[in-house]
Amino acid sequence: MKWKDRRWPVLFGVLIVIGYILGGCCFGSPGAESKEESGWETGERDRDISGELVYSGSMDLGFARGFFVDYYEGGYRLIGTRDKRRYLVVPEGGQAPMDLEEDIVVLKRPVENIYLVATAVMDMVCELDGLDLIGFSGQGAEGWSMEPVRTRMEEGRILYAGRYDSPDYELIVSRGCSLAIENNMITHCPEVREKLESFGIPVLVDSSSYESHPLGRVEWVKLYGVLIGREKEAQEAFDRQEKALERVGSQEASGKTVAFFYITANGMVSVRASSDYIPAIINLAGGRYIFEDLGEEGGRSTVTMQMEEFYHRAKEADFLIYNSTIDGEMETVEELIRREELLKDFKAVKQGNVWCTDRDLYQRSMSAGQLLEDIHSMLSGDEGRQGEMVYLYRLGLGEEPDGER
Numbered sequence: 001m002k003w004k005d006r007r008w009p010v011l012f013g014v015l016i017v018i019g020y021i022l023g024g025c026c027f028g029s030p031g032a033e034s035k036e037e038s039g040w041e042t043g044e045r046d047r048d049i050s051g052e053l054v055y056s057g058s059m060d061l062g063f064a065r066g067f068f069v070d071y072y073e074g075g076y077r078l079i080g081t082r083d084k085r086r087y088l089v090v091p092e093g094g095q096a097p098m099d100l101e102e103d104i105v106v107l108k109r110p111v112e113n114i115y116l117v118a119t120a121v122m123d124m125v126c127e128l129d130g131l132d133l134i135g136f137s138g139q140g141a142e143g144w145s146m147e148p149v150r151t152r153m154e155e156g157r158i159l160y161a162g163r164y165d166s167p168d169y170e171l172i173v174s175r176g177c178s179l180a181i182e183n184n185m186i187t188h189c190p191e192v193r194e195k196l197e198s199f200g201i202p203v204l205v206d207s208s209s210y211e212s213h214p215l216g217r218v219e220w221v222k223l224y225g226v227l228i229g230r231e232k233e234a235q236e237a238f239d240r241q242e243k244a245l246e247r248v249g250s251q252e253a254s255g256k257t258v259a260f261f262y263i264t265a266n267g268m269v270s271v272r273a274s275s276d277y278i279p280a281i282i283n284l285a286g287g288r289y290i291f292e293d294l295g296e297e298g299g300r301s302t303v304t305m306q307m308e309e310f311y312h313r314a315k316e317a318d319f320l321i322y323n324s325t326i327d328g329e330m331e332t333v334e335e336l337i338r339r340e341e342l343l344k345d346f347k348a349v350k351q352g353n354v355w356c357t358d359r360d361l362y363q364r365s366m367s368a369g370q371l372l373e374d375i376h377s378m379l380s381g382d383e384g385r386q387g388e389m390v391y392l393y394r395l396g397l398g399e400e401p402d403g404e405r
Contacts, residue, residue: 049078049088049104050097059226062242064219066207069226077226078104082207083187089226105202111227113176117164118183118206120365122149124221127237127366128230135175136161145360165189173199179227181206209301214277214284214368215242221366237366244369245284253286254379256318259348260289261310262326263339269310270323276301281368285375290317311342319378320348321355321392325362332396354395361391 047055047070059069066082075091086104089111090096096106110133116122117138125131126148134152137144140160141153152158159175162168164185172180180196180203193203204227208220218241225234260278262270271291272278279289290313294303314320320343322336330336333354337344348354355378361367367390374392377385386394 045080047078049086050100052097052099059222061219061222063213063216064208064211064222065216066210067220067223069223079204079223079226081205082210083205085204087202087204092229107179107202107227109229111179113178115161115167115172115177115180115201117167117186118181118208119363120183120208120217121181121206121220121224122146123363123365123367124224124237125228127221128225128228128233130224130228130230131158133228134158135177136172138163138167145363165192167192167196169195169199172196172201177201179204184209208365212275212277212280214281214372215245217277218366218368241366241369244373248285248372248376251286251376256287256379257290257316258282258287258319258321258375258379259291259310259314259317260321260323261314262323263307264304267307267340268304269307270302270304271310273301273303277368281372282375285372285379287319287375287379290314307340307342311345315345316347318348318351319353319355320346321357321375322395323361324357324359329356329359330395334397336395352394352397355392356395358391358393364391367391 045068053072053074053076055070056073057071059071061068068080070078070080072078074094076094077089079087079089081087086101088096088100088104088106090106090108092109094108096108100106112133113135114133115136115138116125116134119139122134122137122144123146125134126146131148131152136159137149137153138161141150144150144153149158153160159171161172164182165188167180178201180201182193182203182205184205184207186193186203186205196203206220208217211217211220215238219238221237222231222234225231260272260282264270271294272289274289274292274294279291282289291303322330324330333349333352336354337349343349361371371391373385374389377389378392378394
């Protein structure tokens with residue numbers, strides 16, 4: 001990386017603390033590193049998978065720790081994923097080696113009629129102009145905020161084929177599905193994976209959400225570029241996000257504190273664990289996530305607390321960012337205060353520094369660079385740049401809280 005950041009020692013420390021508690025670089029239990037997993041990072045893994053294939057190199061990964069790609073002559077690619085599964089991508093018209101190691105799943109290009117359950121992957125596929133290869137979705141049209149996806153589902157070009165735990169096997173098999181891309185929830189339903197595989201449908205688990213560095217999540221686009229034969233486009237998409245990080249990372253840190261939260265239906269407050277990628281983006285943008293010591297509960301990326309605790313710990317935060325991806329966007333601070341009256345005492349509310357996320361933020365897995373720039377603009381008070389934000393907007397004051405400004 002070409003870092004010229006005067007804050008790099010601080011950022012490096014932040015990233016080390018963030019580590020991979022979220023399940024990151026370790027391909028075993030979250031927060032624990034195994035020898036096998038270290039081997040994947042250092043290149044100490046078996047590449048002699050067939051007498052017919054000649055190893056020619058490996059994909060350069062700067063941030064992602066949840067997968068690898070090895071190159072073989074003739075356009076063959078070997079993908080390895082966090083759950084220790086391996087997949088040989090065979091070029092169109094090619095044949096799988098007869099002596100291929102038994103545990104390796106063969107995927108022949110073109111990989112099409114994909115059953116896509118992992119919602120984070122859809123934005124990556126869109127970025128690669130690969131929607132034509134998606135045949136089935138794990139959620140209905142109403143669940144998608146991305147217009148191209150919703151339109152295709154409404155037109156019947158992408159079919160709803162059931163959730164991760166209850167797929168429509170008959171539909172998937174009858175339409176010639178060649179691959180199921182699942183999220184980590186499939187680990188709770190091993191019988192679903194077994195049944196899909198019994199029908200000859202390979203299953204690949206997307207673990208991009210386990211990457212704690214924002215660019216680690218984005219870098220998974222390179223894996224999907226390999227799958228669908230658009231590696232050059234995937235590299236270009238990743239490079240655009242990395243450049244955004246470099247632009248912001250070269251500037252002075254503001255040190256201003258930020259709370260990112262959501263109020264649940266029962267009045268609790270849901271915040272991001274300190275190891276999550278959202279706090280990482282806040283810190284990289286030059287701010288400081290107000291909850292620096294929140295670990296994960298059962299491997300989850302969120303922590304739920306009582307409003308009284310949130311009040312005590314976040315009342316003096318310089319900025320509040322409300323997560324609207326759950327129950328929709330709002331327009332004014334007054335709307336937020338109606339959800340919880342205690343918020344009117346918060347410093348950020350009194351100073352008009354309350355912001356809201358765009359509703360489709362979480363479906364936009366390729367948003368890291370843009371979100372980083374948005375948060376940096378929020379922190380810096382750059383009003384000109386704030387008008388160009390994509391994923392954040394400032395809440396209007398509405399009625400003045402308690403007559404204060």
